[in-house]
Amino acid sequence: MPQSGRKAIWLAAGAVLVAGLAIGIWLGWRPAVSAPPALESLVIATNTDYLGACPVVAARDQGYFRAQQLHVQLQPHSSGKQALGAMLSRQADMATVADIPIAFAALSGTPVQVFGTIFRTSQDxxxxxxxxxxxxxxxxxxxxxxxxxxxxxxxxxxxxxxxxxxxxxxxxxxxxxxxxxxxxxxxxxxxxxxxxxxxxxxxxxxxxxxxxxxxSGQDIYESIYNMVAPSAYLRQHPQTAVRLLRALEQGERYCREHPAAASAFLKQLTPEGRKALLATWPSHHFGLELDQSLLLVLEDQSRWAIKQGLSSANKVPNFLDYIYLDGMKAVNPAEVTVIY
CATH class of the missing domain: 3.40.190.10 (Periplasmic binding protein-like II)
Structure with a gap:
């Protein structure tokens, strides 16, 4: 074979080798594509007959939980106090609850934390x-x-x-x-x-x-409805809290924008009751937040409970210990106004 032919073959082989090395290097150095999280099951204790539970029910019924790889079972209770009790007895992973039971939990030193407020109203x-x-x-x-x-x-x-x-x-x-x-x-x-x-x-x-x-009086009491979980659960499942909050953000938006459809989960309402509720719907606040006002309310309620002898505690807790900020800071930091 002429020298020029052998040279051409060696050049071609060298080019193939260089190309192969380049491909190998690229495959070895390219970022690994992370697999989506596995479907996670959890139980939320909630009052499914209460308007404030709308974001949770909507997140389940509209598939927002499923889109976040969460399989959520809603466990019905007739009050936030009962829902909190179910969570503390490990019948549920999380609970929806208004402010007062959180104040009592803190007064007794129960390690629970609020990781998002989903509803406020002064009319219920x-x-x-x-x-x-x-x-x-x-x-x-x-x-x-x-x-x-x-x-x-x-x-x-x-x-x-x-x-x-x-x-x-x-x-x-x-x-x-x-x-x-x-x-x-x-x-x-x-x-x-x-x-x-x-x-x-x-x-x-x-x-x-x-x-x-x-x-009733709109300036007497504003109910602040929250998502709570045991402190240990939130420490061990930080990404679960983030995914859940993302689904709830969609759920509360659905409740705001589609009142007629969203109210369908309130099975006990009569046609007249549903009509009256829809008339007042704009005055109820669906929104995902962690606001400083929650801490102030919890402090006031703790002072009331101590004064009334409803708790054996003798001082108001530091309610920052009962707020979990990381989830909301990851999902919507603009709605975190807690001073810490």
């Missing part, structure tokens, strides 16, 4: 009284027997309401009931009035008809 607490028990105006509650679930937001809201009337709990008689026993007690006439939240108040009004007299 109040008192429903029976006109046929001699109650025509709010002042007539003095001396009356009022059903309430002690240690809940209904209890706290009643205390604030009575203070506005220049009364306190010594001026009325309180009878403690589980949340789902309040309405039967009122309907049966066991009590003169009940202090509670929706949907119990609306259902009691519907059942009593003209006999019902409702008292």
């Amino acid at each position: 607490h109040g008192v429903v009284a029976r006109r046929d028990h001699g109650i025509r105006q709010a002042a007539d509650l003095k001396g009356k027997l009022i059903g309430v679930t002690l240690g809940t937001s209904g209890h706290f809201a009643l205390e604030v309401f009575l203070n506005r009337l220049h009364l306190d709990t010594d001026d009325v008689q309180l009878r403690n009931y589980p949340p789902d026993r309040l309405m039967p007690a009122l309907l049966a006439g066991e009590v003169d009035a009940v202090s509670a939240w929706e949907p119990f108040l609306g259902l009691a009004e519907q059942r009593l008809g003209a006999t019902a007299l409702r008292f």
Whole structure:
């Protein structure tokens, strides 16, 4: 073979070798493509009859949890206090709960943390009284027997309401009931009035008809509805919290933008009740946040619980210890206004 031919063959072989080395180097140095997270199952204890649970229900029903590789089971309860109890007894991984049970958990040193607020409203607490028990105006509650679930937001809201009337709990008689026993007690006439939240108040009004007299005030109490989990769970599953919050962000947006469809999960509503709820829908706040106001409310509620002898604690906790910031800082840092 002529020398020029051998030279051409060697040049071609060298080019192939260089190309092969280059491809090998590129394959060895290119970033590894991470596999999507495995589908993770978790249980959320929540009050599925409460409007504030809408972002959680929407995230499940609209597939937002599934899109984040989460298989979520909703465990129904009649109050946030019960939902929190289920979580603490390890029947659930997380819970939705208003502010008051969080304050009591902190007073007892229970290691739980709020990792997102999903709903606020000032219109879902109040008192429903029976006109046929001699109650025509709010002042007539003095001396009356009022059903309430002690240690809940209904209890706290009643205390604030009575203070506005220049009364306190010594001026009325309180009878403690589980949340789902309040309405039967009122309907049966066991009590003169009940202090509670929706949907119990609306259902009691519907059942009593003209006999019902409702008292409420938008400036008395704002319910702040939150996602909570054990502190250890959040430390061990930080990415689960992030994925869950991303799904809830879509869920709360769905609740804001599609009220008629979103309200369908409230099965107990009558057509009239649903119409009334939709009329007030814009006044309820669906939004994912961690706001400094939550800490201030928890501090006020803790002082109230200590003063009333509802807790054996003698000082207000540092509520920063009961807030988990990392999840929200990863998902929507602009909505984190907690001072830390």
